[in-house]
Amino acid sequence: MIERFGLASDLFGHLNGPLVLLAMLGLPLLLGLLGGALRPARSWPVALLGLLPLSALIWLAAAVAGGPGQSWTLELGSLVLHWRVNGLVLVLLLLTQLIVLASALYAPTYLRDVVHATRRSQAWFWPLLGLLAASLSLIWLAADLLLLYIGLELMGLTAVGLLLLPGKADALIAGLRYLLLALVGSLAFLLGVALLLGAWGRLDLAGLAQVAEEGVVLWVAMALLSAGLLLKAAAFPLHAWLAPVHASAWIPISALHAGLVIKASFFIALQLWLVLAPAAAVAATLVGVMAGAAVIWGGLMAWRAAKLKDVVAWSTVSQLGYLLLAFPLLVGSDPAVAALAWDGTWLQLAAHGLAKAAMFFATGNLILATGESRVEGLAGASRRFPLALLSFGIAAISLVGLPPSMGFTAKWLLLHAALAGDHWGWLAVLAIGTLLSAAYVFRVFRYSFVEDAPTLDFRPVPWGMDTIALVLALAALLLGLVAEWPLALLRGSGGGA
Template sequence: MIERLGLVSNALPAQAEELAALGGVLGLPLLLGLLGGLARPARGWPVAVVGVLPLLALGWLFLQVAGEGRVWTVPLGPLSLYWRVNGLALLMLLLTQAILLASALYAPTYLRVDVQAPARRQAWFWPLLGLLATSLSLIWLAADLLLLYFGLELMGLVAVGLMLLPGKADALVAGLRYLLLALIGSLAFLLGIALLLGAWGRLDLAGLTEAAEPGPLLWVAVALLSAGLLLKAAAFPLHAWLAPVHAAAWTPISALHAGLVIKASFFIALQLWLVLTPRSAPAAWLVGGLAAAAVVWGGVMAWRAAKLKDMLAWSTVSQLGYLLLGFPLLVGTDSTVAAVAWEGTWLQLAAHGIAKAAMFLAAGNLVLATGKSHLRELAGASRRFPLALLSFGIAAISLVGLPPSMGFTAKWLLLNAALMAGQWIWLAVLAAGTLLSAAYVFRVFRYSFVEDAPSLDFRPVPWSMDAVALVLALASLLLGLVAEWPLSLLRAAGGES
């Protein structure tokens, strides 16, 4: 399984070119964020110009590995830090750059038109955005628990800072609650790391694969690690903090949080299970039960939600259930099933990240245009704001899992993995989730297409905000037509066992 994760036990010291490529991927977003805080761009085109630079750095890193998985060590005094680049890491880096760039392009006009915060508070958005990009990239590239812990903590603190930017009472309450729960999750994660280090004296993932022995201590450590990470990921039943956080956050921050931040904790959790407990099928089935509950409960709550952003937040709880299905399909199954489930799980993560970010941006446009946050108050939106509603609908195609979207391809792979494994119950979960997703998505269109709605005052949405949401939504749809490209990336560079 470590081959599928791109981990090898014979890691080599990083060369100068490799260190420079790593430095560019990790350091360039932070530098650009600091410059953004000083310049405070009021238009999207400067952001588009400089946004090419991180993509160039990522291309340089890809050239360094030449399509092959690589694990490097970087000495740091008595410690050796382990870095991993493989197809999965490259896919996650591309996803991060795409959603970050979309949110950054959306933000200047949004901050100028909709946000009534002091200029200094708006300026903090850009350095925090750069820090978020750096912390996420660190998590995708880390191959030891020390780097993963540092990246996770940095990401959590930055996410809290972004949530507090509105400065309103509800944002402060939601942000501080998020901080408290994130610290609890971090404490559990740190205790798990301490147990592993004390028992086997290793922090690198490849070394732990060889050294860790099954037993009560390992299970306690994995339980602590999993509990902390699932709390941070808002996985059922540790999800109650998610909806208030999104309700109070700025729109581009909600897009980043739903599209990327909560995915990082899941990314770490699944990888640790594959490294430490690759054959623990009964425990993986327990996580599968939580996945089924998440799909159904989150879908029902999204269907019942009164506010648009609350509906999207509960939808995230439901959609995360599909990712949790990766545990019973990857842990304790044969290599053929695991190979299909591997592709379906990570493709579902990417599909949901792009689609949900697009839906949050489109929803932000609808809220800005109408000045209303409740679904019932969207009556007549089809006539007045067709582009925002079109973006929402196109992204919803992938969220529901309809062809030809990437979401459809991902769910098809998960369905095939469940059939091959003989785990029929997950077919019912996938079917129920699809029906519930369609039900709460169509509630938006039900109210939007009310033709006898009274004439209300509204604000025209700047074309750039509609354009960013539409491009991201189209990406979630059209990538399904070229799904073989991300799948080939997952199979390359350590993507196959």
């Protein structure tokens, strides 16, 4: 499993490590500071500058793609920091760049015309956005627990700062609640790191995989690490903070949080399990039970939710359950089952990230157009705002898992993994989750297509905001047709065929 995450000690190559870090970490920070100083009122300057990190990523992909990956160290006196990049990291970096760029393009019009953000809020939004992108990239590239902790803390504090930007009472309450829970999760994670360091004297993941031994210390450390990360990821039953946070957040921030932030905690948790406890099948089964409960409970709550943003937020709880199925399908499994589950898990993560960001953008557009936050208030939207509803529907195709979307390909692989491993319980979870997803999506469309709705004073949606939602939704849909490309990257990282 170490090779799948690019952690093998024999992967040192010709990459210029400091240049990679400057491009992936320094460039987003620089652009964020520039945005804070200029406070762009149009999207085209953001689009031009957004090409810089994408260009840097293309350069990195050309240097790494096709091989098992590369790793390097950075020495700061007596402190040695470990880094890596491989096909999986490239997929996650690309996902981050796309969703961050989409949020940045959506933000100028949204901040200026929709929420009428103050100059101070706009000035803070851009540096925080850059810091969030850098902290996420740090988590994907980090190969030791110290860097992962730093990235996790920066990401959490930045997410809190973004949630507090609206300045309203409900946003402050939700942001501070999220901060409190994030700090609790960080404390648990830090205690787990301290136990591992005290027991084996090292923090690099490749080294820990070689020296860590099963026993009370390892299990207690893994329990603390997992509890902290699952709390940050809003995994059932630690999910209660998620819906209130999204209810008060700005739309671009909700898209970032659901599309990327909670995925980072999941990535760290799964990585630690596969590196340090790859045979803990019983414990992984318990996580699988949590996954099944998340899929069903989140789906039911989304189906019952009265507000449109709550539907999308509870959908996130449900969809995260599919990712948590990676634990019982990967940990302690047969290599053939693990290979299928590996591909399906990361495709599901990417598909959900793109589709959920698109769905939040489309939701914001529908709320802006109708002035209604309730699902019932969407009556007549199909006639007046077909593009926003189309974006919502295309994103829903991937979330439900219908062909030819990437969500379908991901669920198909997870289904094959469950069948190959005789995991009939997880097969039932996938089936029930798909039906529940269809139920809450069609509930939204049921109200949108009410033909005898009264004529209301609708507000036109700027074409750029509609376009961003549609492009992301189409990406989640059409990437299913070329899924072999991300799969080739994942298998190049050791994921198996």
